[in-house]
Amino acid sequence: MHSNRESNNWEWDNPHNRALLDEVFFREQDYIRARSEEHKEFWKFFERFQRFQEKREAAGRSGKRREDEGGKGQGQGKKKASSVDLGLPKEYDPRYRINLSVRTKDIEERHSSRHRREEKTGVGKQEVSACRLGLLHFIDFTQKQSFGKLAKLKKEQRNLPIFQYRDKIVDMVRAHPVVVVAGDTGCGKSTQVPQYLLSAGFSHIACTQPRRIACISLAKRVSFESLNQYGSKVGYQIRFETTRTPATKMVFLTEGLLLRQIQQDATLPQYEVVIVDEVHERHLHCDFLLGVLRTLISLRSDLKIILMSATINIKLFSKYFGSAPVIQVPGRLYPIQVIYQPIPQEEQPSRSEKLDPRPYLRVLQGIDHTYPPEERGDLLLFLSGVAEISTVLEAAQAYATHTRNWIVLPLHSTLSVTDQDKVFDISPPGVRKCIISTNIAETSVTIDGVRFVVDSGKVKEMSFDPKAKMQRLQEFWISRASSEQRKGRAGRTGPGVCYRLYAESDYEAFSPYPIPEIQRVALDSLVLQMKSMNLGDPRTFPFIDPPPASSIETALHYLREQGALDSQGELTPIGSLLAQLPVDVVIGKMLVLGCLFSVVEPVLTIAAALSVQSPFLRSAQNNPDCATARKPLESSQGDPFTLLNAFNEWVQVKSERGGTSRKWCRRRGLEEQRLYEMVNLRRQFKELLRSHSLIDTEGNSSSRQDSYQRRQRHGERKQLHRLKREHEKQESGKRKVLRLEGEESGSSSDEERGRGRKDNAVDIQDVKFKLRHSVPELREAAASSQDLSRRQQALLKLVLCRGLYPQLALPDEHNANRKDSDQIFHTRSKQGVVIHPTSVFASDPEVLHIQEHEKKETGPDKEESSKHQILAYVSLLETNKPYIGNCVRSPALQTLLLVARSLDTNADCTRIVVDGWLELGLSDAEAALRTLSSALQLRGSWERLLNVQLGSRRGDEGPTGPAVSSKDVAKLADSLLKFLLYIEISYSLRRLTGLESQNLYIGPQADPGLPTLASLFPSADAEPDPVKGGLKVTSFFTYNCLSGSKDLYSDCLRSFWSCPHCDLYMPLTPLERMQHEAVCRPPGEVQLEEDVSEQPSSKARSSTALQRQYHCDVCDQDFEFTSTEILKHRRQHQ
Amino acid sequence: MEYSGEGSAQGVFSCELCGLSTPFSYYGQKPPNTSSIVLLEECYVMKDPFSPEKEKFLVIGSHCSLCRKRVCVGTECSLFYTKRFCLQCIKMHLEEFPQEVQQELTKRKSVQKND
Known part of the structure; x- marks a missing residue:
């Protein structure tokens, strides 16, 4: 009785008392540690357990006698009299049902001896045994819980239709290189087949999925089902995320990613088994992957391939892989x-x-x-x-x-x-x-x-x-x-x-x-990838369903046009680089071009932004609050700049302490998820460019941090990891109940409240973001591209335009007289396109118009101005109308002269036809010649620097080739900017009519007068153009080939001209003058120029690179002349 | 011995009554990493797959103390009352068990029938 009372006095809730017991049962080395999650649960359990015990004790006292009698009666009545005595205690105690015991003797003894002296405050024996009993029941309870989960999981697995085929599948895979598993929804193939293979002892398994989200959810499910939820046996790998470790035996990944891995190593040595799921969906990548795998089988006799499909067109897949065996599994669908x-x-x-x-x-x-x-x-x-x-x-x-x-x-x-x-x-x-x-x-x-x-x-x-x-x-x-x-x-x-x-x-x-997707989409990227994987001629690749031949031809042509393939259809240096970038060719080009100049950071952001869905939600456009909040982000230069602003601002918000970017995004109707995708993609681009030595591998800022910063960052990361873990714990299987519309008085306020609550919760995306990226580094990058100077902006625009070329559109000449909603534009191949309503130019088309005072009438239908603009666009998509999306505006003449693939002129270069569809008319012949000439020079040096840059990165190992000198780049940038910003020249700009473009060229001429000019040009291939006529001066410039020009022979007309750089003053033809300008430099610059053009491969050249061999037929002598000297020399003979 | 490595499976446990089968990583009375807990029977043990902590174990099954059948700890296959008994053996010796156990079994049976 005495002890009983004492026990009653023991306050179980008292934290001090609990702490005393914690010292006995929940030490560092014990099964459950104090302050762990389970420890908390134990005490909660213990309270319930005690209440339950008390109740039972009370009930037991009253019911005991009856039970005893009943028991006795039955005991005597037993007839079967089992032959064995099981030796079971007759007095039932729940304790006997538990198959484990907890040993704490050592510490208990110490405690009791210590506490004997201070009996009043210490833990008594009774408390210890009460707690021990509670602990036993608690462990037993958790065991039952976990076993229950295990049993349920196993039962569900056994109930799946595919379970019956388990052994058959494994046997077939062992016996055949390729097996097709076909089963309808609910048969369990996607989750079970990987597990069957795992438990049959296969490892290094790749399972492809068409969608990233499926990779994550399947990896989660399969690791749970294979009882490896907390291990890394099963992982996933998607574009920016991987849970893969050296212990990973099975990885879920997207089809595109597996293709990239094959691109790295064609034999795919990292896998033993490849499962291709959902092959029936016939995605472009999947069809291509099947083709690649088929060629891989001959190289890898040990590779196992399993195709999984709905029961659609199974024969096609089986036949494609040499009549591979098919295992068909019924689905589990209700009627x-x-x-x-x-x-x-x-x-x-x-x-x-x-x-x-x-x-x-x-x-x-x-x-x-x-x-x-x-x-x-x-x-x-x-x-x-x-x-x-x-x-x-x-x-x-x-x-x-x-x-x-x-x-x-x-x-x-x-x-x-x-x-x-x-x-x-x-x-x-x-x-x-x-x-x-x-x-x-x-x-x-x-x-x-x-x-x-x-x-x-x-x-x-x-x-x-x-x-x-x-x-x-x-x-x-x-x-x-x-x-x-x-x-x-x-x-x-x-x-x-x-x-x-x-x-x-x-x-x-x-x-x-x-x-199948392959039959209806552009194949540019696919063909480029095929080229870089050395798969031979794309025209003869054994696709499961070959795409139309015209699609492949279009792609090949396009890639040649973009410079990714040479005229033989082989990959160029830039092409092989573009093939590594997981983006459209135009975006890839933009990135490569951006590396040369000091605009890498903004280009990275823009390229990333243009490769994901727009973060600007359509639905928010009609919301006046959002529209107002968005206003400061909008750039009248074009949508890529608006995206750049949005990203930079967002990074700014992110870097501010306590700033909630979620709220900031919501105000502006921005989908934050897209911004997270952008920042991830941006980083991937940066890494790719770095690994190709296109940008400096500057020591990342972490190495520059001092120890204090490092420690701080370390502490931050620890905290972030903790938040992430907590979130993962909470997140499992939460589902909210929806609210009926209009049920509440003010639905919006309620919504706000609901959202407000969510804001306080962990923003897991933010946590992941901060774990993955260094915010200070990002902020630095954002700051550098935030307030672009006019010069940087112009350079950036040029990079965008050259990247996006040939995706250019010309505003219709009558737009200024049309309603905002009726503005139309023309591309080379499609007339009458409109600007997508999300574009800044849809809401503000005036910036594209030429103001009255900026133009002058020079003839019927001919208006000259120096303010013409063109648009470069990212997408052209026809829904109910053809729309161009993500546009940037740029000065027309300058941009066209710098990026177009084909420039054709008349004799005095006052008429320039761009890519056979746009006509520039310049009435000032002198200015026309000057402008064209400097464009040619700029393009020449730009190309040269690009090649040096791309060439230097190809130096396989060891010292790289000649690096691009930053001085040259700065000089080029400077000259480009002068050209873009300071040329004030009036010109007309119009599209050619169909008839005009049909009869554009004079065609090949029999006149022998022209070829003599050829010797004047340093490039040996300056020769009459076989199709257009005139003289093909560079790969993109054909001189005097336009028909309808006033005088075919005006190219021979010389006019006096004095060179601003040297003392030359003589009558020259336009071409001769351009030629002189191309090589004549102000005295100070000559030295620089030589450095650039000095190629290690070129034959030993004499004193100056500008000189070359010249054989004069008249004196029958060889000279080392510069072009100007040649001109002068020839003049002597006349 | 540790559970941690993926390759530590000792073999596959499978229940002779319900067919439940899963790899186990330890057989005995002293699960690894847990000094304070002793099992009162020789058990098939695995790392608790539902706990992130690697020292948490899960008892999957053991042998019936009478017929030596390998049985899982699921209530439809076996019961522990100072020793492990498979349900078949319990049925045969039902009277040897105290009232509480008998009641529990009949209750469970009726629940099953209602399922």
């Missing part, structure tokens, strides 16, 4: 009722009209009438595009406010990530979700709980028009395969219904499979 409800004629949308939402609303009504609200099940509605979604969304929302039993949510890829995630939230009881989606929900996004599917039968697909060099987003009927896939979404969790808004006969007429 789905199909209802055909074709849209009546009067509700069918005509081409121009908006979609009629009535047929869709009828389905909602039908569901409301037929199915009681207690029967749960959501609706998934497939439409072709975003415009269609908003039309139906509006109508459905109106219906939902009325009936109050639907929550309507849109789903498409241009939504913010938060909005996309809403589709996974749960609706309150009695309310159904209605998700209105593009085909993104067909494969990429899987939503549980869908019971009803509405299929419009339509899809919008991107196709490429090689003639107009334009992407086209068009609406098509879907294929039967897609139609089945959409239907299947209704039967994942239970029996479902699929409403098809087309007739069964339509369905029969659908094509069986979707058109």
